[in-house]
Amino acid sequence: MHCKQWIFDMDGTLTDSMVVVWEGAPEALLARFGRTPKADLHETLLTMGMEDGAQYLIREYALPLDRNGYLDVMREVIAQLYEKVELKPGVRDTLARLRAEGARMCICSNTWSSQCRAVLTRLGIDEYFDFYIEARGAMSKSSPAPFMEALHRLGGTSPAGCAVCEDAIYAAQTAHDAGFYLVGIQDVSSAADAPALRRVCDQFLPDWTALDWAQV
Structure with a gap:
C-alpha cells in the first residue's frame, strides 16, 4: 500500500448524509416556523x-430570525437530522484495514468539526481519525490549502x-x-457529476466494498 495518509470527506463519502441532512435541513427549518417550501427550493x-x-430563506419566507438566530436554529435542525445518518457500505471494514496497515487518517469536511x-x-x-479540519473560508476545498495542511499534519x-x-466534483478536481x-465515492446527491468524477479519480467506487487495495 503506497498511500500512507488518508484524507476523508464525511458527508456523502463516509456517511449517507447528503440527502438526509443537507437537502432536508432547509425544509425542516421552515417547518419549525410553519412555512411551506416552494417546489424549487x-x-x-x-x-x-x-x-x-x-x-434567501430569511427573506423569502419571512422568518423571524437574524443571521445569528438562523445559524443557531439551523445547527439544532442539522444535529437532529444527523441522528438518522448511517455509514455507507464497507466504511467500517475499510478503516479497520487501513489502520492495520499503518495508515494515518483525518477528516476534512465542510461540516463543523464538533x-x-x-x-x-x-x-x-x-x-x-487523528484530527478534523473544517474546510471553510480560506480553507475551502476550492483551494488545495486544506488538503496540503492535512497531508503535513x-x-x-x-x-x-x-x-x-x-464525493463532490469541485473538491475532487x-x-x-x-x-x-x-x-471518488458515488452518491445519489451528486449523480449528475458521476462522469466528471470518474474522469479525475484514480478509483471511482459505488461504495467502499469495491476499493481495489492493490492500487492504493
Whole structure:
C-alpha cells in the first residue's frame, strides 16, 4: 500500500448524509416556523453558498430570525437530522484495514468539526481519525490549502502518497490538480457529476466494498 495518509470527506463519502441532512435541513427549518417550501427550493439553494442561502430563506419566507438566530436554529435542525445518518457500505471494514496497515487518517469536511465528531463517535469510527479540519473560508476545498495542511499534519510530504476521498466534483478536481491519489465515492446527491468524477479519480467506487487495495 503506497498511500500512507488518508484524507476523508464525511458527508456523502463516509456517511449517507447528503440527502438526509443537507437537502432536508432547509425544509425542516421552515417547518419549525410553519412555512411551506416552494417546489424549487432545493434547486434554488444549490446555486447559493451557505450565507446567501441563509439570507434567501430569511427573506423569502419571512422568518423571524437574524443571521445569528438562523445559524443557531439551523445547527439544532442539522444535529437532529444527523441522528438518522448511517455509514455507507464497507466504511467500517475499510478503516479497520487501513489502520492495520499503518495508515494515518483525518477528516476534512465542510461540516463543523464538533458535528462531525459527534456523528462519527455515535457511529463508532471517531477513533480512526487523528484530527478534523473544517474546510471553510480560506480553507475551502476550492483551494488545495486544506488538503496540503492535512497531508503535513498526517506526516506526509508527497500528495501522490496521500489518498483524498471525496464525493463532490469541485473538491475532487482540486485534489486531482494538486497531485493527490483520488478516491471518488458515488452518491445519489451528486449523480449528475458521476462522469466528471470518474474522469479525475484514480478509483471511482459505488461504495467502499469495491476499493481495489492493490492500487492504493
